[in-house]
Amino acid sequence: MDLRELIDLLPAGTVLTDPDVLAGYRQDWAKDPAAGTPLAVVRATGTADVCTTLRWADEHRVPVVPRGAGSGLSGGATAVDGGIVLSTERMRGIAIDPVTRTAVVGPGLLNAEVKRAVAEHGLWYPPDPSSFEMCSIGGNAATNAGGLCCVKYGVTTDYVLGMEVVLADGTAVRLGGPRLKDSAGLSLTKMFVGSEGTLGVITELTLRLLPAQPAQSTVVASFATLTAATEAILAVTGALRPAMLEFMDSVAINAVEDELRMGLDRDAAALLVARSDAPGDHAAQEARIMLEACRAAGATEAFHTADPEEGEAFTAARRYAIPAVERLGPLLLEDVGVPLPRLGDLVTGIAEIAERNDVTVSVIAHAGDGNTHPLIVHDPADPDETERAHRAFGEIMALAIALGGTITGEHGVGRLKKAWLPDQLGPEVMDLTRRIKTALDPHGILNPGAVL
């Protein structure tokens, strides 16, 4: 494919073809071994560049893999041979309107940058993937990303009021806007959220913001058994809506304690970290209710603190679990979710899968919303162990589906999970998905191989 036409159509320096540069854009954090080598990376400076690139690609039938910060964990931004990687990392504008509590943001801003910018106006953008310091807001919208606060505050789609998105043929359209209510036409904004770059490339987002989150009270509780912990989770969520309710198993507790030395109970089977952000005294009241629920479920140790720094330290410990467990070896990172009453079945079932396949699986979870991240430790240099790890990876998804759950709560399907998507959705929904994909991207240039 002759790139000269595309290079001439775009601003100087936008199209990168240096092999060393291309190598850095072949994979996202999923480190998909099947990644190809792209023809070029286009680092768009604005919507016009995205339009130009897609118009050219559609005409020449060149695959385009949209890419945010490259922090995806399902291979949604895995490059394909002969394709273009279209990066939105340079599209970083932001305009905040404190009156309507909305922000118009470029997709290349990091989640943390959005949070910080709006915080200067006393506002809060809730969705908080653990990777918030390195994931882009555009990628968050493309995967319908979640995080720790979702149990009370919902996921990315709940905060996207509008967008500009460029369709496969290079047409830019505006959907929605800074309005809490809009019933005019199909809910297209919501359809593009979570579409993982298969229907269009998001070039701008209009986000709904909340007033700054009140100070939080935090509860930390250890349990001698997984069952006691999952019973405590149901007791907590049955009593109130926590602002956060996180879970770490024994492997994660010990991996974190190895690194952070903060006195976590190394003998515990599970640790819960729960928070309340109810206004004023109500946070402490809710913390006490959660504390009692944990004790009634058999917590071996439990305490609460209204000290923001202490609470944040335990939250940070939970966020640190993935890198800590990664010290034990490379991870296959799962993202399955189940309806909350099935969480106990999921967690005990995962332990059985780990044992049967003779692999270490550490489970951490956004427990309050039933979304778990089983971390499958394996040595890629050991083919047998790698095979067992991948078998466990598939069995965990099958288990989640059997429990009425989902193969991905917040990371997206990408390329790593697409083989299991039909098992969850069924042939009719797959067909429906394909019909929409074909209607919007008839030449199949947008992120081919992802999701479908």
Place this chain on the structure above:
Amino acid sequence: MDLRELIDLLPAGTVLTDPDVLAGYRQDWAKDPAAGTPLAVVRATGTADVCTTLRWADEHRVPVVPRGAGSGLSGGATAVDGGIVLSTERMRGIAIDPVTRTAVVGPGLLNAEVKRAVAEHGLWYPPDPSSFEMCSIGGNAATNAGGLCCVKYGVTTDYVLGMEVVLADGTAVRLGGPRLKDSAGLSLTKMFVGSEGTLGVITELTLRLLPAQPAQSTVVASFATLTAATEAILAVTGALRPAMLEFMDSVAINAVEDELRMGLDRDAAALLVARSDAPGDHAAQEARIMLEACRAAGATEAFHTADPEEGEAFTAARRYAIPAVERLGPLLLEDVGVPLPRLGDLVTGIAEIAERNDVTVSVIAHAGDGNTHPLIVHDPADPDETERAHRAFGEIMALAIALGGTITGEHGVGRLKKAWLPDQLGPEVMDLTRRIKTALDPHGILNPGAVL
């Protein structure tokens, strides 16, 4: 069209053809004068009946107009000549899970019935159209209905976690489920919410519920000018997130006072009713902040009350505004919304449109989210006045679009507003909408003439 095959395929008594019965299903509350006479009304008893009806209709190319409670205000359920009206009014199952705070409901349940059933479990389904005692939950989902609480709690789509929907060819599919997080595949659930029966017929909904709403404090404030009132609205929403922030203009105040005799200030240009549901004492604190904001904006009279009955009386007065104004004459009911900072321009612009066209327009509004219901009073027996009323109807939508708003915040486009939809969305988004419609309903049998 020979109905015998359909009658034989469905349970006895499901297909109604009595002309008197058909007459009652020709129109919804929009009273579309262009309504046709259907071949038959199918009152489905369950999903299987919906599948059978659509399979038959798709094969024979018979138009199907889905219908909930018939309380729609945009003509989304206007019958078409030679078509089937497919009513879900008999599909009224409900199963509530207090642990996951979800309910699985049949589309034929009224919004109020859902609210009451979940309240028995200490739970709350927030969306609250003013018609909540007579509108169906299926229709709420089909129009992405809103209400008074949306300023804080969002709209119907924010509470729909999953659904069963029957596609044009009669295939039933399940989308989403009782999970707060799910990134598996396209966000199809959200796409069907607000699709006004043009893409499928919703046969079951999985709803997210909240804990029961805390007791509310209420602020009532009168203003001598529209501008003072809209300034107060911005001051209130700038200071906090009210649980409700409603507006009535002078015509509405007097119409309500004529009926209810509750001592509303008949000389006021506008009345605001605002509520806080912050926990415990915080509701009264927030009420005081709102009271001060109203006074600072020049309220002529303002007070707050923590008495639930008194607060509810003023909320009921606001809800009663539409029937009260209707006593002045038949209404053309508008539903335009704008970004909140443009609300003042919208309200004053509507007054100019009313004067220019010599018609009475009463404005009531879910002011906190920028969604207004200008009520255009006119006498259908007077062709000249009717023409002026319809001209004002169109001019108000054009004004909303010019102010960056929407032609419909919560009622849907239906048939009454579709002529203005392209002005809001533009040709590219209309084309995108048509491509999705064609992909999902290739023979165009589902609610033809609505939206598109």
